[in-house]
Amino acid sequence: MADDQVLTDMLTMLDRSPEVLALRVCVIELLIERERYADALAHCGTALGHEPGNAQVLGLMMRCTTALSGSPAAASVPETAAPAPSSAATAQPDFDWAAAEDEVGDIIEPAFVRGVPTEFVTDDDAATVERPALRLADVGGMVEVKRQLELTLLGPLRNPELAKAFGTSARGGLLLYGPPGCGKTFLASAVAGELGAGFYPIEITDILDIYTGASERNVHSIFEMARRNAPCVLFLDEVDALGHKRSRMHASTTMRTVVNQLLTDMDSATHSNEGVFVLGATNHPWDVDVALRRPGRFDRMIFVGLPDLAARTSILHYHLRDRPVAGIDLNTLAADTDGFSGADLAHVCTSATQLALADSMRSGQVRPIGMADVRAALAQIRPSTGAWFESARNVVEFANGDGSYDDLATYLRRRKRR
Numbered sequence: 001m002a003d004d005q006v007l008t009d010m011l012t013m014l015d016r017s018p019e020v021l022a023l024r025v026c027v028i029e030l031l032i033e034r035e036r037y038a039d040a041l042a043h044c045g046t047a048l049g050h051e052p053g054n055a056q057v058l059g060l061m062m063r064c065t066t067a068l069s070g071s072p073a074a075a076s077v078p079e080t081a082a083p084a085p086s087s088a089a090t091a092q093p094d095f096d097w098a099a100a101e102d103e104v105g106d107i108i109e110p111a112f113v114r115g116v117p118t119e120f121v122t123d124d125d126a127a128t129v130e131r132p133a134l135r136l137a138d139v140g141g142m143v144e145v146k147r148q149l150e151l152t153l154l155g156p157l158r159n160p161e162l163a164k165a166f167g168t169s170a171r172g173g174l175l176l177y178g179p180p181g182c183g184k185t186f187l188a189s190a191v192a193g194e195l196g197a198g199f200y201p202i203e204i205t206d207i208l209d210i211y212t213g214a215s216e217r218n219v220h221s222i223f224e225m226a227r228r229n230a231p232c233v234l235f236l237d238e239v240d241a242l243g244h245k246r247s248r249m250h251a252s253t254t255m256r257t258v259v260n261q262l263l264t265d266m267d268s269a270t271h272s273n274e275g276v277f278v279l280g281a282t283n284h285p286w287d288v289d290v291a292l293r294r295p296g297r298f299d300r301m302i303f304v305g306l307p308d309l310a311a312r313t314s315i316l317h318y319h320l321r322d323r324p325v326a327g328i329d330l331n332t333l334a335a336d337t338d339g340f341s342g343a344d345l346a347h348v349c350t351s352a353t354q355l356a357l358a359d360s361m362r363s364g365q366v367r368p369i370g371m372a373d374v375r376a377a378l379a380q381i382r383p384s385t386g387a388w389f390e391s392a393r394n395v396v397e398f399a400n401g402d403g404s405y406d407d408l409a410t411y412l413r414r415r416k417r418r
């Protein structure tokens, strides 16, 4: 823990003074110590961008590439949950999902209380809250999603009197839903940044403890922590886990209690308007407990679909920006990746990086990532959201009686026409 605090502090300092090479070298060394080679490598790329040919950095880069190329230790990035393997990931067994996810995670989820165990929830939590610098303007494309966020949440918060005059408010929770890896967490973080509020991302599955009955306490502690640190965005990820587990685990009484506790806390958080904005996310809104969808709770849903052209350009740019690249035509790549999720694009960039690294290692010369690497990566990676869209089509066809999924239906029709 103390060690990680050192790294966190160094990263904070580096954020403030990104041009100080000695600081970056220190961070690289700390990351290597923790076997976070992919992260270390990204920093090597940035350092070489500032000072091409720096011998110390080249040496560190070599250590990372050697570790990544074969050592089993390199693949074991600690405490990182790998997502369910996509067909693409299984088709390419050497791909280090854990390292890639860790890297993606760093963009939006720095050292924070993900799934905070109760003992971590202390008065010191203000020190650990993330204050995202991200703004909606940093989220590429997604014009319709941003318009809806503005209309349902940000606008009313900025103009409370006006909202009141129109009989509306920003109260209640907002549920972002859509296929995996398409920017829900990223958007929630941008909303917090936009409000200048703290950001608490919580995974519902992490607070469920059906064996000891501590789940309600966990839920309550998290809301208490959020209230102490208002204004903040409390981001509840995987909200469907409550509905799911309840039907599957024959533990309906326990789950009912957890849902009830969540409802109580949500009601008081949102009704007394204490500056706790509850955002939820799910890939399967059709599994979300119905009680959670009632007025005042997650009563508004926003569909977050696949990244459009502008979003894909920003995503590709984001994932390549700190890596040594040459001759990459982002617009062409974005045009050729329709149907890819943000996570798929991250996967493509990491695979392309590994190809260039492997080559650099063979020749002993650092060779930048080029279009040929990205094309080769693309040839092996298929969009991972096919199964999600199949379920979504069924829901729209057979379970959209109340029009909850009209947005999704329109989106599916539009994509079909293309």
Ligand SMILES: Nc1ncnc2c1ncn2[C@@H]1O[C@H](COP(=O)(O)OP(=O)(O)OP(=O)(O)O)[C@@H](O)[C@H]1O
Binding pocket: 104, 105, 107, 108, 138, 139, 140, 141, 142, 179, 180, 181, 182, 183, 184, 185, 186, 187, 281, 282, 283, 307, 311, 314, 315, 318, 341, 342, 343, 346
């Ligand atoms: N519009 C965008 N602009 C820039 N980057 C984006 C955009 N959308 C997604 N990304 C990138 O794609 C990655 C995946 O997005 P994110 O983790 O937010 O997806 P998600 O919908 O929360 O996925 P999951 O359902 O698996 O939790 C993020 O790391 C982010 O960098």
Ligand SMILES: [Mg+2]
Binding pocket: 184, 185, 186, 237, 281
């Ligand atoms: Mg997410």
